[in-house]
Amino acid sequence: MQTYQDEDRSFAETPFVEPRYESYEEPQRETVATNETLAPTPWHFDTPFETFESFEQSGAQIGAPEVATLAEIAAELKDHLFRESLEALATEALETHAEQLAGEYGDREQRDVTSERLLNDHFAPLATEMEAALDRLFERFESYETAALTEAEIERVVNEIAPAASPFAPASEQFLGGLLRKAGKLVSGAVRAVSSGVKGAISLAGQGLAAIGKLALGPLLKGLKRLGIFLLKHVVKFALGNLPPAVQPMARQLSDRLFRALGETQDHELTDHEQTEAEVVPAGVDVARLEAEFDLAAAQLMLAPEEAEAEYLAEAYGEGEGSDRSLNELDDARANMARSLRELETGESAQPVMEQFLPAMLWPVAKTAITVMGRPKLVSFIARLISGLIKPMIGSQAAGLLGPAIADAGLRIFGLEAEAGAADPRALTAEALAATVEETVNRLGEFAPSTFENETLLESAVREAFEDAAATYFPNTHIKAELRETHDQRGVWMRMPHDTHRKRYSRYSDSVPVTITPRVADSVRTFGNASLSDHLRDRMDVPTAQPLQTKLRLYQVLPGATTSSIARAEGINPRDLHPLTPQAAGALLGPNAAGLGLRTTPPGSQISTPHRLHLRQRLYYVEPPSGRTHQSRPHARLARSEVFINLRKGEIKLSLFLSEPLAQKVSVELAKSGSAANAYRLVQPLIRRAEELVKSALLVRHLPPAIRIIGEAPNLGQGVPPWLSMIGTQLSRKVAEWAAHQISQYLRNNAEQFRRLSASEHDGVTLRIAMSRVPGFDVVGSIAKGQVPRRVQGTAWLRGEPAFQVVALAGYALP
Structure with missing residues (x-):
């Protein structure tokens, strides 16, 4: 012994x-x-991940009008407000029925069935209102002649069709609003498709289009209502953690007709990804996947030549998400x-x-x-x-x-x-x-x-x-x-919530004291590529001109975790959670505690969205300063930048949302001096952020939600297109340069207009810079087709200026 x-x-x-x-x-x-x-x-390697093939294999243009239309409408349907509403709906349902869902004992299968039935019943009134709202919307559209259904008119009608007065929670209202916006974009796409003679959309024209000039929208309405019902059922499974991780590329959800139309040029979407290096592991189903699958099904409804195919697509979408008990x-x-x-x-x-x-x-x-x-x-x-x-x-x-x-x-x-x-x-x-x-x-x-x-x-x-x-x-x-x-901390990580075996995250036992200086707050990036300074200003209403002494609570992601599930258990708002990247840990925690955030993170991890967490990812929460609560602006949105590139039209749109505190600061600067220089300095970080969005996408090889691209073929996997990998750095730098000139000119010439908008009842101001006839887009088009010009170094090929249109809107008005 x-x-x-x-x-x-x-x-x-x-x-x-x-x-x-x-x-x-x-x-x-x-x-x-x-x-x-x-x-x-x-x-033999047979993994479910999507691959990024070589430029020559994946960059060729597809000429099929149907496929090009699918690419355009699928990109236009993306709506991050709608995406947020899906996770918020799940959280809302779980909070409403927390006591009924808290059972730890009994037969697991029966418990799961009961829980699913309970949440489906919870969403039944929302489903009824959704169908009624879509009926009202399409009834209005059917009274228009096709030529009168312009994008502006469609947007106006959508804004007028509000849910009937009822005690819906904010998440439900946001869902209904987002679904109506998607319906409007589908009708707009249908008008373009019919006008262009796209064969797949011919059923929308009806037999008498030439005579009466109206769209036949009945099949689209019927299919969209069914997709909405199925989507709510998917949200239920998402809330209960019963959706299986996606193991098939999105292209496999196309109809046989469109699947064949994609052909060999989309091999990077249709084949499995051979993992060759370390990769992060997702904590669960990405809520963006729910939106993407819904959008793809809806876009195909618009292109279905026969009503029978539309019914088949709706049924296939409804059956596509089986339960997963893992x-x-x-x-x-x-x-x-x-x-x-x-x-x-x-x-x-x-x-x-x-x-x-x-x-x-x-x-x-x-x-x-x-x-x-x-x-x-x-x-x-x-x-x-x-x-x-x-x-x-x-x-x-x-x-x-x-x-x-x-x-x-x-x-x-x-x-x-x-x-x-x-x-x-x-x-x-x-x-x-x-x-x-x-x-x-x-x-x-x-x-x-x-x-x-x-x-x-x-x-x-x-x-x-x-x-x-x-x-x-x-x-x-x-x-x-x-x-x-760490060497001077005595804390440990504990799996939480503590009173259940359904652990979804770990929490560090000690809140770590920190001093956040203005420079540090400006340099630390959080979800959406926003800065910590934006968070302190826009959500916590904390002055950012002086150092802030506070504490951080630290969390670590376990399987099945979402920012919403962590926040719900902790009694905080999910928007107040931030990624504890190595850069954030080094800047905030100092040398003695930085090890709490210095985890080895393989390439490809992202902080572009709070909806895509990976296992072992660490997050932090900034405790409010002494004497304050963290509910100063609980529903406020952070300043945000978005980029929209339409290769088919040769257009680039840059949208900048100035949060309410930021808009007020800009307004004050415009009022007290004849120069717009100080006001522009406040907006300049948002322009730089748009450039950073593209550069960070190139690093992680995946497009964040804030970048949307329309090409001749759908980018269903949201990988970085090969042409963007080649010229993205030069293009983003030039776009930022053009935008800087336009924003500075707008602030100098339209100070009074901006001040009126910032004084309105809406929170914040949105600036949109639309660029058409962009120089060099012929080069971009050639690269996208696989024809690589000899010289694309530098920005000489981008010489010249586009046509510009700058519009300022009150409130949060990102497309």
């Missing part, structure tokens, strides 16, 4: 500090086979793993526990690993390795030392102090171990496929992942000094 003193190697191979026991029992030594190697046969299985597995680990005795092997619960915990992170190794071999290898790493922490002796430290840190989350015997030390230690194991497994999805082909590489990667995870969930006093996230 051996003692702990004889097992120096156990601690040498783990991130834990060897405890000093006063007495030791004699555990049985575990024999672990280490000679097994991974099979040397070549592996998140529920993960919840059960993590709770059972913690319970089983708690029951293990000192020296007892944890491998059987690992092998029992790891299969459910692989969701959905290890698709590549399973493809390469196979599930049984992967589970066996990881279980054996992790069970050896956690061995020193198993049993009552380790728990007796760890429990009080974890309890002390954890109770500080609730503003309490640890009391002797207040918590079971073995339960606390088992929970920390289970959290460490889960995070280690989550890292598997980030590994490149080559890692799984070599046992040494895989073992090294898993050990590193385990060390990072242990440093997260165990107190510093029990972690080797070189592995600690």
Whole structure:
């Protein structure tokens, strides 16, 4: 029999500090086979991710009018207000029925069915009002002759069709408004399609178009109402975490006719993505995917030549999202793993526990690993390795030392102090171990496929992942000094919410004191490429001219998390959560605590939207200064920039939203001096931000929601088009230069108009700069067709000026 003193190697191979026991029992030594190697046969890669093919393969133009029309309408339908409403609807429903949905016991399948029925009933009144509103809207449209249905007239009619007076919550009203806007854009697209003679839209013309000049909108209305009903059912599944992660490219949701029309030029959309490097793993279903799938189905309705095809498209959309129970299985597995680990005795092997619960915990992170190794071999290898790493922490002796430290840190989350015997030390230690194991497994999805082909590489990667995870969930006093996230903080991360096994995020036990200077606030970027300074000014109503002394609460994303779910559990507004990027951590937390945000993040992670979180992503919340609440402007929107590029029309539109506080500052500057220079300096960051949007998209190879592009073929995967990769930097720099001249000129010549708009009852002012006949767009068109000019370096090919139109609108009026 051996003692702990004889097992120096156990601690040498783990991130834990060897405890000093006063007495030791004699555990049985575990024999672990280490000679097994991974099979040397070549592996077949078959992953579900979309790929980015070479320029020559994916850049060719598609000439089919139907496909070009689909590309245009799919891009125009995007509406981030509607997208926000989908997540807000889910949050609203969960909050309304929180007590009924809080059950932890009983048959899981029956509980899921009951919950889904409850939320479907919750949305029934909204569905009824949605159908009525669409009926009113289309009844108005059907009274118009086609020639009179201009974009301006359609927009006016949409704004007049408001939901009937009823006690709808803000999220429901936002959803209805967004759906009506989409319906208006569909009718606008239908007018263009019919006028252009697009074959797929011929059914919209009806038999008597030449005689009476009216569109036949009945089939479009019928199909759109059905899509709306199905969308609400998808929102229910999204709210309950029962939507499976998307595993097929969007192009596979096209009708057979349009699928064939895309042809070989869209291979980058139709084939699976071969992962060649580390990638972030999404925490769950991106709500933007719900909108994109709805938009694609709606656009195809407009192009369906026969009503029967429209009905088929609607049914296919309704059946496209089956239920997925993997998140529920993960919840059960993590709770059972913690319970089983708690029951293990000192020296007892944890491998059987690992092998029992790891299969459910692989969701959905290890698709590549399973493809390469196979599930049984992967589970066996990881279980054996992790069970050896956690061995020193198993049993009552380790728990007796760890429990009080974890309890002390954890109770500080609730503003309490640890009391002797207040918590079971073995339960606390088992929970920390289970959290460490889960995070280690989550890292598997980030590994490149080559890692799984070599046992040494895989073992090294898993050990590193385990060390990072242990440093997260165990107190510093029990972690080797070189592995600690911080050296002067005594907090730990605790999985939350604390009163349920349905863990969706982790929270750091201590709020970290910070001093946010104006320079730092300007430099730190948050979601939507906004600055922290925007947040302090627009939402917290905090003066940004002086340093702000406050505290940050820190959070970490677990599977199934959304900003809404975290905020709901924490009692805060989801708009007040920010990404704790390495840059933000270094600027805000200082050298002693910056390690809390310096996580290794593979290329491709994004902060462009709060709706697309990835596993292990860290977030922060700025606590309001002493004596203030964080509800100064709870519904306020941050200043925002958007870019819209229409290759088909040779147009670029830049939209700048000046928040209410920013608009007031600009108005004050315009009033007190004859020069617009100071006012322009306040707007200039938004112009620069538009340029930064394009540059950041090039880095992550994915278009953020604030960039929309219309080409000859639909970009269903929202990858960066090859032509933009080639000339995006030059084009964005030139667009920013043109916009700067136009905005400065507008502020100089239209000061009184801007002041009137900023004094209106609407919050903020929107500036739109439309550029037509853009110089160099012939070059862009050639590149998009795969014809690369000899010289596209610099901006000489962009010499000249477009035709400009600058419009100022009261309120938030981004397209």
